[in-house]
Amino acid sequence: MTMNPDPMTMNPDPVTVTAHALHVPDPIGGFAATAAGELFSSVAPEPACGPEQAHTVLGRKGLLYKEDATRLALCAVHRAFGLPPGKLTEPLPGAEHTAVVVSSNVGNARTVRDIVAEMRAGSAHDVSPLNGPNASSNVIASTLAIRYGFTGPNLMVCSGATSGLDAVRLGALLLRGERARRVVVVGVEPDDEVARGLAALRPAAPGTTVPVPLRAAAACVVLEPGGRGPHLGDVHRHTRPDDIADALAPPAALRLTAPGAPGAAGGIDLTAHLGEVYGALGVVQLAVAAAWLGSGQPSGPGGALITCGDGEDGYASVRLDPAVVPARAGGG
Amino acid sequence: MHVAITGAELLTCHGGTDTTFAALTKGVDGSQGLRFYDTDRINVTRGYHVDDSADAESEPPLRAGRWLARCVLGAVRQAGVDPAAERVSVIVGTGLRELRAMERWAVDGVPVRRRDLHFTTAIREVLPEVTEVITVSNACSASGHALALAQDLLAAGEADAVVAAGCDAMSESMLTMIGRVADAPTPALRPFQEGRAGVLLGEGAVAVVLRRAADAGPGALATVLATGLSCDAHHETAPDVGGIVAAMRDAHRRAGVSPHDIGLVLAHGTGTALNDPTEAAALDTVFAGAAPGPLVTGIKGAIGHTSGSAALMSLLVAAEAMRSGSVPATVGLAEPIEAAAGLRLVVGEPAPCDARVAQVNAFGFGGVNAVSVIGVDR
Numbered sequence: 231m232t233m234n235p236d237p238m239t240m241n242p243d244p245v246t247v248t249a250h251a252l253h254v255p256d257p258i259g260g261f262a263a264t265a266a267g268e269l270f271s272s273v274a275p276e277p278a279c280g281p282e283q284a285h286t287v288l289g290r291k292g293l294l295y296k297e298d299a300t301r302l303a304l305c306a307v308h309r310a311f312g313l314p315p316g317k318l319t320e321p322l323p324g325a326e327h328t329a330v331v332v333s334s335n336v337g338n339a340r341t342v343r344d345i346v347a348e349m350r351a352g353s354a355h356d357v358s359p360l361n362g363p364n365a366s367s368n369v370i371a372s373t374l375a376i377r378y379g380f381t382g383p384n385l386m387v388c389s390g391a392t393s394g395l396d397a398v399r400l401g402a403l404l405l406r407g408e409r410a411r412r413v414v415v416v417g418v419e420p421d422d423e424v425a426r427g428l429a430a431l432r433p434a435a436p437g438t439t440v441p442v443p444l445r446a447a448a449a450c451v452v453l454e455p456g457g458r459g460p461h462l463g464d465v466h467r468h469t470r471p472d473d474i475a476d477a478l479a480p481p482a483a484l485r486l487t488a489p490g491a492p493g494a495a496g497g498i499d500l501t502a503h504l505g506e507v508y509g510a511l512g513v514v515q516l517a518v519a520a521a522w523l524g525s526g527q528p529s530g531p532g533g534a535l536i537t538c539g540d541g542e543d544g545y546a547s548v549r550l551d552p553a554v555v556p557a558r559a560g561g562g
Numbered sequence: 563m564h565v566a567i568t569g570a571e572l573l574t575c576h577g578g579t580d581t582t583f584a585a586l587t588k589g590v591d592g593s594q595g596l597r598f599y600d601t602d603r604i605n606v607t608r609g610y611h612v613d614d615s616a617d618a619e620s621e622p623p624l625r626a627g628r629w630l631a632r633c634v635l636g637a638v639r640q641a642g643v644d645p646a647a648e649r650v651s652v653i654v655g656t657g658l659r660e661l662r663a664m665e666r667w668a669v670d671g672v673p674v675r676r677r678d679l680h681f682t683t684a685i686r687e688v689l690p691e692v693t694e695v696i697t698v699s700n701a702c703s704a705s706g707h708a709l710a711l712a713q714d715l716l717a718a719g720e721a722d723a724v725v726a727a728g729c730d731a732m733s734e735s736m737l738t739m740i741g742r743v744a745d746a747p748t749p750a751l752r753p754f755q756e757g758r759a760g761v762l763l764g765e766g767a768v769a770v771v772l773r774r775a776a777d778a779g780p781g782a783l784a785t786v787l788a789t790g791l792s793c794d795a796h797h798e799t800a801p802d803v804g805g806i807v808a809a810m811r812d813a814h815r816r817a818g819v820s821p822h823d824i825g826l827v828l829a830h831g832t833g834t835a836l837n838d839p840t841e842a843a844a845l846d847t848v849f850a851g852a853a854p855g856p857l858v859t860g861i862k863g864a865i866g867h868t869s870g871s872a873a874l875m876s877l878l879v880a881a882e883a884m885r886s887g888s889v890p891a892t893v894g895l896a897e898p899i900e901a902a903a904g905l906r907l908v909v910g911e912p913a914p915c916d917a918r919v920a921q922v923n924a925f926g927f928g929g930v931n932a933v934s935v936i937g938v939d940r
Contacts (some may be wrong), residue, residue, distance in 0.1 A: 240718055321795075330793070335679060342661050343668040345735040350669065354605040354741035362739040363798040363927065367659060367699040372928025375795040381805065384793035384930050385707060388659055388699040390680045396696045400711060407714035409791060424668060428676045464720075467694040542677045544694075 243456035245402045247550065248412075250517040251309035253302055253448040255280040256421075259503035266503035273521035279305065281420070281446070289316035292377065295360040298420035299337030300370045302448035306416055307374055310450040321379020329382035329410035332371040333397035333417045335390060335509040338364050340424040370418065382410035387509075391488070391540035392467070393417070394512020395548055398451070399465035405455045417513025418448040421505075429506060435490035435540070442489060445505030449517040460523045460533065462516075463549035468492070468539075477547045482535035484522055486515040491537045491545055512538040512546065519550045563717035565786045566778035569641025569771035570878055571633040574865045575610040575764060583882055586864050586890040587912060593750065593762055593866060597621070599734060605741030608749065609732060610764035610866030623672070624663055627684030629767035630654060630729035635688045637725060641771035645691035648722035652695045653711050654681045655704030655728045657869035657926070659697065662733045669734075681729070693721065699870075702830070703924035704728060705768065706873030706932025710789035716774050728871035729767035737763065751867065752894035753831030753860040754838050754902045761832045764866020768874040784881035787919070787935040788816030794929025800836050801925055806844040809931035813921065814848075817935035821852035824935070825917025826889060828876035830925045831860030832867055833894065839901035841923065846904045857915055859883075859908040863894030873924035873932055880920040884938040889915045916940075 252274040259267040279286055281298035287305045296304075311322060322328070341364040348357045363369045368386035375384050383404055387397040394417040401413040419425065421444045429444040453462065466477050478485075478493050487497030488511060500515060501507065507514055519534035533552050539545030571578070575592035576585035585592060593608045597618040601607045612629060614622055622628075634652060643650055660679050667674035677683050680697040700707045705728030712724035740761060741747070748760040775785055790812030794805030814820065830841055849855045861879050862868075868875055883889040891908045898907050922934040 325795075335676075339661075339664055339668075342665060342733070342735040345738050346665050346669050349603055349734070349738040349741075350600075353603045354738045357738055357742050359739075359742050362742065365733075365735045365739045366657065366701050366927040367661070368701050368926070368928050368930060369798070372793070372798060372930060375793045375929070376798065379795050381793050381795045381808070383707075383710075383791035384700075384795075384928070385711075386699045387696065388680050389695070389697045390677055390682055392682075392694075393680075393697075396694075400696070400698075403711060403714050403718060403720075406718050409710075409714075427668070428664070428674075428679075431674065432676050469691075469693070543680075543682050546694075 239408060240406050241408050241455050245405055245453050245455060245462040246457040246459040247451050247462060247520040248454045248457040248459040249310045249452035250520040251306050251450045252514065252517050253278040253306040253309060254504055255446055257503050258443055258445055258505040264502055265498050266500050269498055270500060270503050270518065273518050273525060287315055291317045297338060297341055297364055298422060298446060299334050299418045300373050302446060303332060303370050303374060303416045303418040304377060306448040306450035307414060310452055324412060325379035326381050327411040328380040329404045329413045330371050330374050330380050331385045331387060331397045331401040331413060331415045333387045333393040333509045333513060334370055334419055335388050335393060336419055336425040336428055337370050338367055339428060340422045343424050380414065390543040391508065392538060392543050392546040393509035395465050395538050395546035398512060398516060398548060401453050402462060405453060413453040414450060415453060415513055416448065416450045417510035419446060419508045419510045421446040442501050442506040445507060447504060447507035447510045447514055449510060449514040451513060451516050451520060458553060460520055460553050461551045465546055465548045468545040481532055483532045484519060484534040486519060486536045488538045490541055491539065516550065523550065523552050564775040565713050565716050565772045566775045566782035567770045567784045567786065568773055568778050568782055569637040570783055571636035572766065572768040572875055572878055573612060573629050573633055574766040575612055586861060586879060589891050589893050590864060591893050592864055599737060604737050605744055605747055606737045607747040608762055610762065612765040624660055624678060626660055626729040626731040627681055630681055630727060631684045631688045633767040633769040634685060634725050634727050637769040637771045638689065643723045643771055645689050650692045650723050651715055651721040652685050652692050652725045652727065653708040654697045655708035655870045656697060656699055657701050657704055657730050658733045658736055659699055662731055665734050700930050701926030701928060702869050703873055703926035703930050703932040704870035706789060706924035706934060707791065709786065709874060709934060710791050710932060712772050713786055713789060716772060724772045725769055726772060726874065727769040728874045730869040730871055731765050732763045750894055751833040751863050753833045753863055753892050754898045754907060755895050756897045756899050758833045761834050761867050764868040766868050766871050768871045770874060785937045787937055788813050789932055789934040790816060792931045796929050799927055801840040802929055803840055803843045805929050806925060806931050807847050809933040810844065810848045813933040813935050819919055819935055821849045823919050824856050824921050826880060826883060826915060826920040827856045827858045828880045828920065828922045829858050829860040830923040831862055833862065838899060842902040842905055855906055857889050857908055857913055858905045859889050860892045863892060873922060877922045877934055877936060880922050881936060881938055883915055884917050884920055887915055888912045
């Protein structure tokens with residue numbers, strides 16, 4: 231075909247995490263002293279409100295018929311951008327070139343169940359039309375776009391246990407493909423009765439007898455090319471337990487892992503403190519790692535290595551390296 | 563970076579690829595009485611079902627995933643891809659995922675596994691060696707988004723071949739919301755038709771195998787030049803002309819084409835009060851000055867609104883129309899709405915076509931827009 235020359239280019243700049251926020255209302259760990267609890271408390275000292283109190287962060291306007299997952303996602307984004315409480319009166323600066331990628335698997339499960347139950351009890355006319363948008367699984371991502379004015383590509387990732395890092399991977403891809411100058415990546419899950427019922431159907435992680443309880447959680451990381459912040463590596467997928475070993479070298483200063491993940495020994499499993507956060511986990515881990523790297527702790531070379539997933543969906547991992555590797559002792 | 567389609571398969575209410583193309587050429591409306599649901603309560607009486615059940619009461623489990631696996635496997639075999647020997651990613655675009663299985667569990671107690679909601683297991687059961695399966699739930703433009711991501715993965719060198727796919731079965735919740743906003747049950751899906759009464763759901767799956775054009779060798783079904791993406795950031799359910807125009811212009815810019823180069827448009831054309839005039843206005847804006855403008859047709863009157871599959875189904879029809887030199891008429895369209903007066907809609911009979919470049923529109927709930935530009939050798 232004699233088409234015009236292929237104009238598509240890829241952005242070669244490293245992908246960096248330029249902002250991050252955690253919004254986890256009710257971790258299971260409470261005050262129990264665990265490595266996961268101590269790490270999480272050190273990077274997320276502020277308490278996070280539950281979905282019913284989201285108006286304290288977001289203002290009261292525009293939350294009617296918004297599901298728990300959407301409210302928590304909004305809170306995480308609001309905090310990542312350091313916005314004052316209340317609704318913006320105009321789009322965020324730079325919103326025009328900002329993409330959104332959200333990971334969530336069961337965000338609208340309860341709504342879907344409720345719509346069917348209400349219709350079966352009467353007819354379609356007994357269902358509120360305001361629930362209509364929630365019947366579409368991408369409602370979280372589109373709601374973020376509408377509230378903050380993000381007109382870049384808008385993606386909803388529902389990929390199971392690897393979904394969080396799948397969303398991160400696609401966010402980085404949108405930057406490389408020059409589809410956006412900034413990507414807001416959010417991982418979020420609710421813990422309503424339908425989400426918990428679905429969670430109860432899964433097998434326990436290898437080596438355990440009882441599944442970790444499900445908990446609501448949201449996290450946001452902002453990705454930009456060549457920004458000032460830790461550098462994101464490539465997301466790697468591992469379909470076989472033995473092929474994760476390559477990803478574990480060189481050693482990382484901080485290793486965040488998932489229950490049952492190959493090579494998990496010695497790593498910190500945040501779900502021991504947070505509870506199971508399913509499709510939010512990869513983004514939660516990345517936000518924790520970015521906060522940890524940015525907290526001035528002597529991380530040295532190696533940065534952070536994150537793994538999420540489960541035995542059914544496989545595992546994904548990614549490295550996050552410090553923006554500036556500190557000089558070695560005695561050096562320079 | 564241009565990518566070549568080296569394998570493709572689809573499944574609709576009309577059956578597989580060949581029977582679907584034949585039905586489109588003949589202008590067959592594939593709708594039928596709605597199966598599996600209480601039509602009085604739900605206020606929807608018709609739909610475009612994939613015929614996979616023994617009768618109207620017995621609904622097989624996990625239908626979307628099974629159709630998806632069949633199409634992905636068929637496309638991979640046609641393309642001669644070996645996931646054990648190269649890096650193969652699968653990106654699945656879907657509107658409703660497998661929420662139908664979740665509904666049946668939550669309301670009727672039919673057993674389900676949580677992992678059944680997404681499509682990793684369905685794909686790995688037939689292709690265990692693929693590198694990754696990513697489920698993107700982007701409403702009615704999901705497979706257009708999957709295509710954009712697939713092309714970017716290839717351009718970034720992150721895969722050797724990518725399967726972009728789409729699938730959707732109807733769900734009781736989505737049918738309920740459609741019935742909720744309809745005064746009376748919609749009798750037919752009629753894109754751009756004066757007096758049209760709304761949308762009807764279709765079902766099916768579609769998959770295309772993509773390689774970098776330089777690696778593909780001869781015999782590609784079509785070349786994907788680019789896909790443009792945008793989000794309206796405007797309204798949860800109402801489309802926005804500005805957002806749609808942005809996606810079209812993004813697609814043209816990335817493809818390196820001008821509106822003059824495009825001879826055919828596969829419209830999103832849902833037959834709703836909101837979509838059709840909005841889409842027509844966006845096409846008028848983008849193709850102003852490119853007289854006489856492209857031929858325009860839509861396939862939802864023949865196969866229903868297949869939601870997550872719609873974009874890639876339209877794309878395969880666009881490729882077939884350019885290869886065969888004949889564009890199928892828009893089933894259900896006789897008298898176009900005033901807003902579409904400026905469009906060269908294909909009405910009544912198939913239209914001869916010498917286009918080599920086509921545009922494929924897909925717009926989804928929440929204002930998520932994906933517009934693709936494809937080309938064929940003729």
